[in-house]
Amino acid sequence: MDTGGMAWLLISAALVLLMTPGLAFFYGGMVKEKSVISMMMLSFGSMGLVIVLWILYGHSMSAVSGESFFQFAGNPFEDFAMTSLVDDNEGLAGSAFGATFAIITTALVSGAIADRAKFSSWMIFAGVFATLVYFPVAAWVWGGGWIMQLGEAMGFEGIEVIDYAGGTAVHINAGAAALALAIVLGRRHGFEKGILKPHNVPLVLIGTALLWFGWFGFNVGAEGTANLIEGVPGLIFINTMAAPAAGILGWILIERIRNGRPTSIGAASGAIAGLVAITPACAVLTPGWALLLGFVSGVLCCLAVELKFKLGFDDSLDVVGLHLVGGLIGSIFPGLFAFETGLFTGGDASQLLVQVIASVAVLVYSFVVSFVVASVIQKTVGFRIRHEDEVAGVDVVVHGETGYALAR
Template structure:
């Protein structure tokens, strides 16, 4: 994100600044990123057990509506408005998108389009957190958590990284092309905080909690990968060579992430799995998000491979340390985001950044130090703020579903629906007499 100044101009002046090619690409990218949230819903939905599939889908889908309302009301203004508090947050001059007309321009694209593009980032960031608390969170509490968290955590961190006068961008001069800090690290650190507040699921480390539908997981991962091209290449804010390089780096890192995870599974477990393949691809995509526009193709390949290998081990940490990160938001998004953000300090190249270089290209240790400080600051703030918010909501509303609801399943007890009709098949024949439940055939991750 290199464009940081919003300009409001007359119709004539705006027409002179808007680039139709850039605008067309950003329109497409915005649609791609929005598609990632339904893709995430399928990805997460396939990973849970049959009794909570719809609840998992709903947590992602309702985030679209909740975050949109908050973003349009004041989120965009606070994130991308002129700095108001020493690099911490923007002002409210554009609250409700006031003053932003079809003639307003940011760089070479309409400001309204830029605001919408950034909205899709905010949506999926909030939705990502739901994977850490799957199967046990109260849906009513989630409806309150999402808008408050967006304003408390996502908005200020976004201003730090990309907003006019944000301290990480302008004072620290750390690099983040497409969202390693505000998206991946905030969602991962916040997911860790919430799962600690909620505690583990009933039967954690005792019962096999297998993905109930791996084809659904693969479909969701495919939609995520497809949308990620808009996420990363769209962050160039133009249809140019930088967007092309970010696009290629995104593809490359996803591939090496997939291969790295499978290599670990083969060595550790003796067999590569479908769940491992899609998890590795996502890990590579997560890690390349901050670096796709600042590293070379070689750097992207290494970033993806490192994420695939490290994250494949990181998802097992929850069993050793005792925190129940249901769908590995911490192991993939927090760890992958940290890897990708830190490796910028090693692999950044002048041809991509326009000046800054990483340690391996003669930039010294300073770039790595700046990246590390940004990671620590964002992760610490996101964790602390989310933990405090979670404790408050738990005291006021109660964050955790009842034991009965969790045992029966949130689909039926909360939404009065089920994803699959297990009662009858065809002309009333019991399912149990004709169908073997598919969940028994699914692979569970090693619970080391």
Template sequence: MTVALPDTVFGSIDSGNTAWVIMSAALVLLMTPALAFFYGGLTRAKSVLNMMMMSFGALGVVTIVYILWGFSMSFGNTLTGTGDIGGIFSNPFALFGSDQLMQTKEVGGVTHVVVWGTTGIPAIVFLAFQLTFAVITVALISGAIAERVKFSTWLLFSGLFATIVYFPLAHMVWGGGILSGSEDGIAAMMFGSTDGAANVAPIDFAGGTVVHINAGMAGLVLALIVGKRKGFGKTAFRPHNIPFVMLGAALLWFGWFGFNAGSELGADATAGLVWVNTSVATAAAMIGWLAVEWFRDGRPTSVGAASGVVAGLVAITPACAALTPIGSIALGLVAGALAAVAISLKYKFGFDDSLDVVGVHLVAGLWGTVGIGLLAKDSGVLYGHDFRQLAVQTVVALTALAFTAVLTAIIAFALKPLGWRVDDEAEFVGIDASEHAESAYETA
């Protein structure tokens, strides 16, 4: 049952902020097709279409469920004033279908719309922006289970994961829930006073926990439950189209400016700082990754450069408004090096994270989230502040890890009777043919 909106949520539009967020939403939406190219190029030729379709499938499913109940679960309490459920999620039916966001009121002869806080941005525009975050988070997970999963099961998982994991985590971090800076949030719990904890509120500007730790942990859980590709550890699973990988990385970098700078919800100086920090951290991470490759393998690679770009983008996402440009360079260098080292863990521990979702998104996402406690200009240890920001960031990261791990495992096991894996013959011949009756390249 939908809930009536209070008069306080109606206001006038700030056209500049609104235009910026609409453009940012379009940039973030581009990131999911960009991811399809990035992941598609990394797979074998017989699997590229399925890999790309997993991103497009997530785009279809998550878009619909976000409009129906996802926005309500994530942010509905902010507009309705009805509170949430245990600080974990809002009522999914309070804004079901999102039609209420288009209500208007006449105030002194001027038409007011439903706006998001004090930004002057229509709530429907904020919904559009947040929808794109939900979509790419689910799409990111697909890289961990490439070349072996039924498309039908993936589509079901996409809707369930978004509903059970992503929407609650988005509310917990951004919607005033228990991992936010609210008076009932984690900092107040840890330090006992909302006044004393005010300057150590958790920082996740654009999705280190909600997007990257979440997707990376989910990818690890699915890789363990779904199992390895046939021949893992014995067969070389080489990227079939490295230009696709480079193109995907370039488009991700481009779209990420909407992801990060758009999260300011305004065209202002902070958005400019975020843009600069995103650029320099990403460049530094690429150099950090290539340095590890050069030292370890004797050659810098194109795939390494592209992967380093993504690792830097991941790491700076939660931290982009809290760091200086110099701090962002340091964060990026470490992120690229850490991720380059981490991708080999799957061979050491024997799990098949096909396209290094764990090594890039989980590791770089953890470093970016926790690194805020060291490098944040106003609260980081390396800037002479106490340990509280570092403690809060660490607790939030670990909480997100546990939350995602448990719930993803429940979803994955619940879907097992439907079957996760294609059969052995289909995997050998190629999942494109078995799942889609198509091939990417005609050789005849």
């Protein structure tokens, strides 16, 4: 690898790592003022834990050896603590980039349980989720596993599942786990439409800006250093601008129609919806289709976040509406409009079929495992804080801190 390629790989890893503190700001501004420390700590706790697990065995689990279609994950003890990579500069840099994806995926889940979760129980869940869900799914999608082999196994010549930077492995995965946790932990005190509002809108917008900035490392970094000149990094970059921009317009249009006024929270959410949707498809769409994808995701995700009130599950910060729904839209869209292989762009139904199979498989697997793990935690050490502690405020009860110490 040349020096320019190595520099871009390391910068991309740093950009994606920055996304998790950005997520902490985004989530932290959304909750009540007496829960902001707790909410942000769920992201920072994920950073500490997942990096350690990745170095110990996650790196080894996230790629399979051989060509067997049925391998679950790599051997966690094959290169324990990355011993064999000590002298492999390129391998270490690539692994660092992979670690940042594991961190942000785990942290995303925490938005579903804002205002009511024990930190210690979250850390248990985060460690098990990373081990049993994220690391194996990453192996399926990018590490030579069954999703990578699906098109060939089904006899579709030249067809592979398109998940460029994490529609299934990151967003559907996190969204399905978030739905499971929201169901297990139940509703917050006072859960009702219009009751629970963001306590710090500027903090949400700062978080959105950091996430969008980091997303260029997320998507363009996944292009790989070998393809920076001959590949399509320029296309990926412009699509990572186009989709969230259109997502903003789609979301605030629905707000304007439904409520009579667009909101800054809606604009931020629309940007995230577009970013989520473009993630798997950023390298296989023309900018025009990226604009359409972003707009559609902004509209549909805006409508989807209302489902929690109709269906009765308390997904506190709309992880399901943004990441599960947005991830599904973005993962299926290439089956319709990807270069040459999309149903409406020169291909047939083969691309669409493998996209749907991969998306549904990850959704079901992540939901089932997360539901079982969360249920076990809830029935043993307890996952949810006491009702009176929730009313008093998670920050003081769990962490002994307050987000805002005002002078008197």
